[in-house]
Amino acid sequence: MLKAVKKRFDIQITASGQSLSKTFEMDKSIKTVRGVLLTSDKDDLLYYRGTQKIEINSEEFFPENYESKLLMSGINVSPKQRYYDLGNVNTGNGIIKLSYTDNPDTRTSFAAYRVSLYLDCEMEA
Amino acid sequence: MIREQVFAIKMHITKSKQVYVFQVKLPQNCGRIVGVEYGHRQLKVTEIPTPPIEPPLPDPPLPPSEPPKEPPKEGEDRTEVTPPPTTDSTAPPTETPSDELMKNFQRNELFGELRLQSCDEADIFYTADIKASENNIGEKDFSLNAFWKAFAYTHQTQCFEDEISLNGKNPVITGVYKDKSSGQNPDYIVNVYLWIERKAAQD
Known part of the structure; x- marks a missing residue:
């Protein structure tokens, strides 16, 4: 039986124009990813x-x-x-790679911020 | 098995009225084009030319005052002709409920126009006006106050691509972007995302 769970992975952006690539590994019990969502502080x-x-x-x-x-x-x-629907994506090796880039924009002034990647997953109960 | 794939096209606009033409080569296993999305990033505040402020016009001269009328004498027949009522163009117009609703609306500044074209019978299959901002996103939201305001990043609805359905037989998609911003020296980036359905190899 599959159970719906939400997972959250964070990265911290500390400089304007910074590019950051980070790999996350999910539990082996997680079988599929149904959706993604990005938020920030x-x-x-x-x-x-x-x-x-x-x-993924x-x-x-x-x-x-x-x-x-x-x-x-x-x-x-x-x-x-609120999640962007991906369908049921098989997680395979369970590795999620997020490559984030901060791009200057005149409508905002930079301050250090957190980027959170939320995943809507299904795991084996 | 069918998978979706997205192509990202980045356009840097630096000149007023600039026209940017691009082509996207689709892969051979492209089944059909399913959607288009776009976004933009502002690199510099655009300088919008402001018209010169004209000095206020002098007040028009007042009409000469009429002499006081004398009461009619005995035996004198005086009939007064009253002029027909005329519509006074200087009087403030009465406000309708729809005017009241429109009072606080602000125009969204236009950046430019995007067109996508396929070289088959579909021809131009997508057109969009790209706006700088959504200025009325919190209009008539009763929850707003001096401390809580609506912005695009707080009140946006979920983003989905604009759905289209176009066969992917034609391998090249041509796009044209025309800058229509009112600024003198624009500096912004427009991103266009083209979603396709890709036929994966049979397992």
Whole structure:
């Protein structure tokens, strides 16, 4: 029987224009990823400045230069629908790679911020 | 087995009225084009030319005051002709409920226009106006106050691609972006994402 769980992985952006690539490993019991969501402690910086590449099991799902705002959801979206639906992606080796780039934008001034990648997963109960 | 793939096209616009033409070569196993998304990043605040402020016009001269009318004498027949009522163009117009609703709306500044074209019978299959910002996202939201305001990053709905369905037989998609911003020296980046359905090799 599969059980729905949410996983969160964080990276910290400390400099303007910084590029950061980080690999996360999920539990072996997690079988599929159903959706992704990006949030931050400073939403405006993530919305205006962020681009990222996301790979699951060495397969690219969002290419480099894909804007973070397209994977964010505001409070106008009900909590149950906030994840970007990927279908049921087999996690394979369970490795998630997030390559994030901070891009300067005049609508915001830089301050260190956190980027959180949420995954809507299914695990074996 | 069918998988989706996205192509990202990045355009750096640096000149006013710039036209940027690009081509995307689709892979051979492209089944169909399923969607388009776009976004932008502002690298410099655009300088919007402001019209010169004209000095206020002098007040128009007042009409000469009429002399006081004398009461009619006995035997004198005086009939007064009242002029027909005229519509006064200087009077403030009465406000309708729809005017009240529109009062706080702000125009969204236009950056430019995007067109995507396929060289088959579909021809131009996608057109979009790319706006600098969404200025009315919190309009008529009763929860807003001096401390809680609406921004695109707090109130945006979930982003989905604009769905289209176009066969991927034609291997090249041509795109044209025309800058239509009002600034003198624009400096921004437009990203276009083209989603396709890819037929994976049979297992």
